[in-house]
Amino acid sequence: MQFLQRLKAGLSKTRENLASRIEKLFTGTQKIEEGFFEELEEILLGAxxxxxxxxxxxxxxxxxAKKxxxxxxxxxxxxxxxxxxKLLGEEVRQLNLSPSPPTVILVVGVxxxxxxxxxxxxxxxxxxxGKRVILAAADTFRAAxxxxxxxxAKMAGATLIRHQPxxxxxxxxxxxxxAALSRQADVVLVDTAGRLHTKYNLMEELKKIRRVIERELPGAPHEVLLVLDATIGQNALAQARLFKEAAGVTGIALTKLDGTAKGGVVLAIAHELNIPVKIVGLGEDPEDLEDFRPQEFVLALFDKP
Incomplete structure (x- = not known):
């Protein structure tokens, strides 16, 4: 299934919450007055x-309208x-990859x-x-x-680096x-422990992990990917703001976009934090991780339910 069709399917609840109400407003309005803009505000806030x-x-x-x-x-x-x-930007923002492997991607979130x-x-x-991948199990607190x-790692054919709990x-x-340097790997993905963005000591630990990586490989991590759950809506904005300060977030992976009525949070993240959404999750299968395409997102968001 093409990305646009999958995105439409995934954004069905958001579209029901947004597009149907917008369509009703725009088709039911004869004269553009202040009441029209106030109702549009209410609809956007609801999404x-x-x-x-x-x-x-x-x-x-x-x-x-005035012009x-x-x-x-x-x-x-x-x-x-x-x-x-215009707010999202027209270009697809790819993950940052180092011109000289290995690329190190630090994965963070709650x-x-x-x-x-x-x-x-x-x-x-x-x-x-065709890339050689190393997965680092840096979440040593959660046994599972x-x-x-x-x-x-087994499914992907990647090498797993892990320590004791x-x-x-x-x-x-x-x-x-x-290990990536000695084995000439292409990508290192560091999975960190989930942490509440309000816990100072855990955020400080994240800074330490960054320092360790940079000391071993100057310029790394090349991408700090903040994983956000789309279903929590505006709470994701608060998380992103604090993780940006603590970890230098360079991109967002928005998961569980399928089945949420709160997909409008993508706009808030892009506008208020200037952090690009780079990856979206549209399902449970291994392939259900897509590059975020702003123009297709807008088409899917404002299309009729």
């Missing part, structure tokens, strides 16, 4: 687009889509966001591209994490990078 981003989008539409002589709902609907694409699964799916993807990663996560990352 977890966020207050700041919603106000910016609606204000931009107001300004565009035009003959404004109708068709014009404003097209303008809304244009503003959303418990339950889908970190380990995302790391495993990325290993599967890179392996299918290393076992889960071992299953993914409770070991120093930085030591695992160090060994993984060292």
């Amino acid at each position: 977890d687009v966020g207050v700041t981003t919603t106000l910016q989008l609606v204000d931009n539409l107001r300004q565009r 035009e002589r003959n404004v109708d709902t068709s014009f404003l609907f097209s303008a809304l889509r244009e503003e959303v694409i 418990n339950g966001s889908g970190k380990t699964t995302t790391a495993g799916k990325l290993a599967y993807r890179f392996s299918r591209q 994490a290393a076992e889960q990663l071992a299953i993914w 409770g070991a120093d996560p930085g030591a695992v990352a160090f060994d993984a990078v060292k």
Whole structure:
């Protein structure tokens, strides 16, 4: 199935929450007045687009309406889509890969966001591209994490680096990078422990893992991928803000986008934090991890349910 069709299917609940209400507003409005913009604000907020981003989008539409002589709902609907694409950026933002392997990708996020699964799916993807992959089980606190990663490593044909439960996560990352250098691996994926973004000591540990990696391989990690659960809506924005400060997040992997009514949070993340969404999860299978394509996302988001 093509990405657009899969995205439409995955965003069905968000579309029901957004597109159907927008369609009703735009088709049921005869004259563009302030009440129209207020109702549009309410619809966007209901889809977890966020207050700041919603106000910016609606204000931009107001300004565009003032500049035009003959404004109708068709014009404003097209303008809304244009503003959303402008906000997200038109280009597909790929994961940062080092021109001189190995590339080190640090995978971070809170418990339950889908970190380990995302790391495993990325290993599967890179392996299918013919790359030599090392998975680092730096989540040494959750006993099942290393076992889960071992299953993914076997499925992907990747090498797994793990230590005993409770070991120093930085030591695992160090060994993984060292192994990648000696074995001439292409990609190292470091799966870190889930941590609440409000816990200072755990965020400091994340900084330590970064320092260990950079000391062993200057310039690494090349990508710090924050895994966010799309179903939590605006809470994802708070998580992203603090992880950005602590870990220098360079990209977002948005999981569980299929089946959520809160897909509008993508717009808030892009606008308020200026962190690109690079990967989206659209299912449970190994292949259900896709590069985020902004223009197709907008088409899927505003299409009729």
